[in-house]
Amino acid sequence: KISESTIRRLSKYYRSLEQLIARNTDTVSSDQLAEMDGITSAQVRKDLSFFGTFGKRGLGYNTRALKEQIGEILGLSKEWRVAIVGAGNIGKALVNYGEFRKQGFQVHLIMDSDHGKVGQTIQGLTVESTDHLPQLIKKQRIEIAIIAVPSEAAQRVADELMEAGVKAILNFAPISIKAPEGIQVKNENTAIEIEALSYFLTNQG
Amino acid sequence: KISESTIRRLSKYYRSLEQLIARNTDTVSSDQLAEMDGITSAQVRKDLSFFGTFGKRGLGYNTRALKEQIGEILGLSKEWRVAIVGAGNIGKALVNYGEFRKQGFQVHLIMDSDHGKVGQTIQGLTVESTDHLPQLIKKQRIEIAIIAVPSEAAQRVADELMEAGVKAILNFAPISIKAPEGIQVKNENTAIEIEALSYFLTNQG
Numbered sequence: 476k477i478s479e480s481t482i483r484r485l486s487k488y489y490r491s492l493e494q495l496i497a498r499n500t501d502t503v504s505s506d507q508l509a510e511m512d513g514i515t516s517a518q519v520r521k522d523l524s525f526f527g528t529f530g531k532r533g534l535g536y537n538t539r540a541l542k543e544q545i546g547e548i549l550g551l552s553k554e555w556r557v558a559i560v561g562a563g564n565i566g567k568a569l570v571n572y573g574e575f576r577k578q579g580f581q582v583h584l585i586m587d588s589d590h591g592k593v594g595q596t597i598q599g600l601t602v603e604s605t606d607h608l609p610q611l612i613k614k615q616r617i618e619i620a621i622i623a624v625p626s627e628a629a630q631r632v633a634d635e636l637m638e639a640g641v642k643a644i645l646n647f648a649p650i651s652i653k654a655p656e657g658i659q660v661k662n663e664n665t666a667i668e669i670e671a672l673s674y675f676l677t678n679q680g
Numbered sequence: 681k682i683s684e685s686t687i688r689r690l691s692k693y694y695r696s697l698e699q700l701i702a703r704n705t706d707t708v709s710s711d712q713l714a715e716m717d718g719i720t721s722a723q724v725r726k727d728l729s730f731f732g733t734f735g736k737r738g739l740g741y742n743t744r745a746l747k748e749q750i751g752e753i754l755g756l757s758k759e760w761r762v763a764i765v766g767a768g769n770i771g772k773a774l775v776n777y778g779e780f781r782k783q784g785f786q787v788h789l790i791m792d793s794d795h796g797k798v799g800q801t802i803q804g805l806t807v808e809s810t811d812h813l814p815q816l817i818k819k820q821r822i823e824i825a826i827i828a829v830p831s832e833a834a835q836r837v838a839d840e841l842m843e844a845g846v847k848a849i850l851n852f853a854p855i856s857i858k859a860p861e862g863i864q865v866k867n868e869n870t871a872i873e874i875e876a877l878s879y880f881l882t883n884q885g
């Protein structure tokens with residue numbers, strides 16, 4: 476069973492490889508990849524061999540082939556249909572987030588429970604009402620949903636999404652969403668990111 | 681040199697310990713902590729011994745003592761003064777993010793270059809102009825800054841922040857910020873989080 480940090484490293488290797496390819500670099504060593512991502516080359520080799528990828532002695536890895544392979548593992552060679560629940564600050568920021576589109580994640584639906592927001596357009600997408608969540612999720616064939624509502628509404632929204640057939644949820648609300656086996660919930664918490672900075676300032680700054 | 685993923689795990693242990701303490705649990709084993717965070721108990725013991733923390737054979741770790749110790753390591757026993765540059769969707773969402781305050785990160789300043797936004801109040805905080813960034817950063821004794829502006833403005837804003845004495849930056853713009861030794865920049869990228877979901881759907885869903 477792959478750990479969360481291994482998958483995260485794969486996403487980082489993918490981006491490092493994109494940069495190398497943009498500079499017309501054909502091969503990369505595990506040392507180089509490790510340095511670009513602030514980890515050990517042993518970790519790089521361990522991660523990649525786990526997925527059956529082995530570099531050539533003395534040559535390293537072919538950047539384009541490796542990027543393609545990691546892309547396959549991460550599911551980036553297909554387009555994913557995404558819905559956002561909650562058209563507030565976070566929801567609006569995500570409708571237009573270029574990185575999502577670039578990696579193949581297309582927001583097809585945004586919903587809110589506030590009738591004052593329903594009907595507004597955000598980047599060409601009309602805010603729909605959560606009154607029709609199940610129908611809209613099915614009609615838009617949504618595969619991944621993002622929860623961007625206040626904490627008190629988050630679990631209920633998650634339940635409705637799962638009932639409508641969504642199997643993967645990215646949750647921004649600061650609560651732990653309960654979900655059965657077979658449903659993947661990822662909790663996004665910017666406080667964890669900022670703690671890496673307070674760690675740095677405390678131990679080195 | 682501690683890896684990014686180790687620090688991230690410390691933040692997760694901290695939250696797991698908070699939950700255990702809230703349930704009046706006095707001790708926890710590395711197995712239990714590992715299970716709560718989806719990793720191996722060997723990893724837990726390795727992380728904690730790195731910081732000189734050793735559980736008692738058969739008993740495990742004292743939850744309150746361990747949480748306090750991890751809090752010290754992460755720098756959570758002090759209040760941090762935070763500034764946000766960019767009063768758009770992301771900036772506004774972060775002014776009010778309860779998790780920041782809960783962990784001791786207080787937003788004292790929010791700035792924007794759009795004079796139409798300067799003077800508006802967000803959660804009681806007045807949007808200031810980036811024309812006065814250096815003075816405001818010093819006056820407010822800002823320690824950590826968050827960049828929530830479009831990509832094209834991000835590096836310039838980072839340079840101004842560093843020149844004003846900020847040593848730690850959390851960057852939301854989808855570019856890699858260049859910074860000298862001694863300055864820590866953390867790049868926040870929600871696309872990496874959503875890729876963990878496409879990985880799941882591709883390999884198990």
Ligand SMILES: NC(=O)c1ccc[n+]([C@@H]2O[C@H](COP(=O)([O-])OP(=O)(O)OC[C@H]3O[C@@H](n4cnc5c(N)ncnc54)[C@H](O)[C@@H]3O)[C@@H](O)[C@H]2O)c1
Pocket residue numbers: 560561562563564565566586587588589592605623624625626628632646647648649663664665666772773774777778
């Ligand atoms: N993970 C992070 O790093 C992070 C950062 C900032 C905010 N947040 C969290 O993200 C969430 C959204 O933050 P925000 O600043 O965008 O809040 P916001 O108040 O601007 O937006 C919330 C939106 O959700 C809608 N809503 C409420 N209940 C709903 C329901 N049952 N169904 C559908 N829509 C509903 C509201 O009408 C509103 O439009 C909050 O839980 C906040 O704590 C997380």
Ligand SMILES: NC(=O)c1ccc[n+]([C@@H]2O[C@H](COP(=O)([O-])OP(=O)(O)OC[C@H]3O[C@@H](n4cnc5c(N)ncnc54)[C@H](O)[C@@H]3O)[C@@H](O)[C@H]2O)c1
Pocket residue numbers: 567568569572573765766767768769770771791792793794797810828829830831833837851852853854868869870871
């Ligand atoms: N990391 C992530 O997961 C993630 C998610 C969504 C958006 N983003 C990024 O975050 C950034 C902000 O997104 P948003 O949706 O809040 O955008 P936004 O357009 O709503 O807000 C940007 C704000 O920055 C201000 N600004 C522009 N140039 C400035 C400068 N030089 N100094 C000060 N302020 C300036 C604008 O006036 C505006 O108020 C963008 O770069 C976006 O790509 C990141």
